[in-house]
Amino acid sequence: MGRRAQPQIKERLLDLCTEHVLEHGLPDRLEPLVAATGTSARMLLYHFGTRDALLRAVLQRARERQLEAWGGLLRAREGEAYPVTLARAWAAISGPDGERYLRLFGQWRDTSPQLRGADFARRATTDWLGPLADGLGADAGPELATLVLAVVRGLLLDLDATGDAARVDGAFAELLARL
Template identity: 65%
Template sequence: MGRRPQPEIKKRLLDACTDYALEHGLPDRLEPLASAAGTSTRMLIYHFGTRDVLLRAVLEHARQRQLITFGDLLRVRPDQPYTATLANAWRFITGPEGQPYLGMFGQWRESAAQQLLPDFRRMATTNWLGPLEKGLSSIDRPELATLVLAVIRGLLMDLDATADSTRTDRAFSGFLSTLDQQIVPNR
């Protein structure tokens, strides 16, 4: 008779594999994940079934972490204008704390991992519309969520392609200034 599943071990392995993938990217082989988790590839397969199931779980877990972290950054804060919240979120997302997520999910189009989560690109867009609409509702402009998201995504692609953070930071700041100017008449 085989062992019973041990969810606490599986969770620990998933956390360690996700940490590795966020720092180094999704590996082609299981050995780096096993090493990072302090186990063997055989044990990873035992707990997850197949390589693809493990990689899918790692991607989903990293995405869940990103949604929680970035979602919190986008929530309304009563003590600050929402454009200041967006500015702080931009600094975090493009800074050292956000880089692992941008690195993992930013290269999605060129990645073989796209087959693991084929609907990811759509979800990666639509997941952010709700938090942005809610935040922009605080300034009576929820209809701008798609525009704000498009600007953020476009500037993130620009930053990824050029590594020119000064220029993209300045562009986002300019966008927020324009947004502030549009909001004043509606207050």
């Protein structure tokens, strides 16, 4: 008789693997995740099926953490101009707290198609449109939310590629001034 699935163990392993990947990046082998979880490769495969399935689950969990952490930062606050809200969000997203997500999702873009998953990139983009559109206001329309998101994503890519925080922060300040 086979062993019964224990979802709490799988969740704990997923959290440990996610934390490891956020700190160190996507591994090309299971061994770093084995060490991070204190379990065996056999147990990781038992719970997740394959290395790629485990890494897809890790990426999804990292994305959920990112949404939880930053989703609230993008929401409009009563009595606060939305550019002020965006400036606070930018500081978190482009600062040390955001660096590990930026690094991980940059590494993810360079991975094989089977690891990327068919719908992950679309969802990872469109998840931010709702809070941005709400914050920018009904008069702004979805086009402005799309433009702001595209600029933010481009600036994050620029920051990742160049490390020139002063220039990139200045460009973001220019965006806020034009809003």
